[in-house]
Amino acid sequence: MKLVALIKKEFHRFFHDPRLVFTIILPGLLIFLIYNVIGSFVGTTEKYQYKVYVAGESSLTEVVKATVEASGSTVEFVPIGEEEGKAAVKDEKASALLVFSGNFDAAAEGGSVEIWYNGSAESSAFYNLASAVLRESAMRFSVTGHSFVTGQDLAKSFIANLLPFLVVTFVFSACMSVTLESVAGEKERGTLSTILATSVKRSHIALGKIIPLSCIAAIGAASSFLGVVFSLPKLIGADLGALGGYGFGSYALLLLLIMSYVPLIVSVIASVSTLSRSVKEASGYTSVVMILVMLISILSMFLTQLGDWVIAVPVLNAVVYMGKILGGELLVWQSLLAVGANLLYTALLVWLIAKMLSSERIMFGK
Numbered sequence: 001m002k003l004v005a006l007i008k009k010e011f012h013r014f015f016h017d018p019r020l021v022f023t024i025i026l027p028g029l030l031i032f033l034i035y036n037v038i039g040s041f042v043g044t045t046e047k048y049q050y051k052v053y054v055a056g057e058s059s060l061t062e063v064v065k066a067t068v069e070a071s072g073s074t075v076e077f078v079p080i081g082e083e084e085g086k087a088a089v090k091d092e093k094a095s096a097l098l099v100f101s102g103n104f105d106a107a108a109e110g111g112s113v114e115i116w117y118n119g120s121a122e123s124s125a126f127y128n129l130a131s132a133v134l135r136e137s138a139m140r141f142s143v144t145g146h147s148f149v150t151g152q153d154l155a156k157s158f159i160a161n162l163l164p165f166l167v168v169t170f171v172f173s174a175c176m177s178v179t180l181e182s183v184a185g186e187k188e189r190g191t192l193s194t195i196l197a198t199s200v201k202r203s204h205i206a207l208g209k210i211i212p213l214s215c216i217a218a219i220g221a222a223s224s225f226l227g228v229v230f231s232l233p234k235l236i237g238a239d240l241g242a243l244g245g246y247g248f249g250s251y252a253l254l255l256l257l258i259m260s261y262v263p264l265i266v267s268v269i270a271s272v273s274t275l276s277r278s279v280k281e282a283s284g285y286t287s288v289v290m291i292l293v294m295l296i297s298i299l300s301m302f303l304t305q306l307g308d309w310v311i312a313v314p315v316l317n318a319v320v321y322m323g324k325i326l327g328g329e330l331l332v333w334q335s336l337l338a339v340g341a342n343l344l345y346t347a348l349l350v351w352l353i354a355k356m357l358s359s360e361r362i363m364f365g366k
Contacts, residue, residue, distance in 0.1 A: 049073065096126045115127055260318065
């Protein structure tokens, strides 16, 4: 009977504490919501306005055009010389180049079609569509695809998708290890009440925690980031050069994005720690926050149609622009605005922590 009473006591404690119930239900809810968003974007076919150069002549261009328009996109075929067309596609001035062998429609057999494309999403989409249509019609001719994408381009694409997620994970782990018990731990030990009894401003207490914890977490984040940067090119078997194929400006922007992200995450975890009554409770809440942050970083891999509004979204802005920079785009002002937004959110969280430190109900349960 005593065992039954103990079991009932634990169930009563859990189900009568909304915060504990919330930490159990929230992860599944977040996964459901985020994956539904991913599914809605992945399931949506982007509409393009293709500009395709054609070397040679064939009535098959009308078949390709009809299929493209049926998919909701449009296509413009422009006659051009083969070498000039290849240069345009390589420089991403055109979606693709179709090369038909001489007297293609009149030839009884032995004709050929070549499709030249580059690594852009638009070019790849046209290649996939056109190659499928042409191969379905290929009774007497061959269809060959040629890509201008190099091994270095593929390596950069791989790094751009994977590295931001790894950096987010490492940064969050570094921040959590030094921040989790920043306030909740002092509540349990009773040292926080002594500090609050003094005349020290609550904002100074908040800053006194965020600034040193951010500096410490930044060391761990930088170490993890450098380890990933220097190991990934070797890991995927691509020689990207001494700097990994990126310039000083790219690394400077990456560093700024990470350094703006570190105090933001420290402030988020410190806010959770301030709100919690114990380190154990803070750990539960922080696990939920980590799931959300990781899902957001994964989500960015699937969202290719994000506008500049992403600058205002904390965490997602850093992940998206890190990916773009690693993909070869030097987005200076967007990255700087994202850094500014993260610092602004950090300041707001410091203000929130100061307010919570002034609340007797939060600090002492009164």
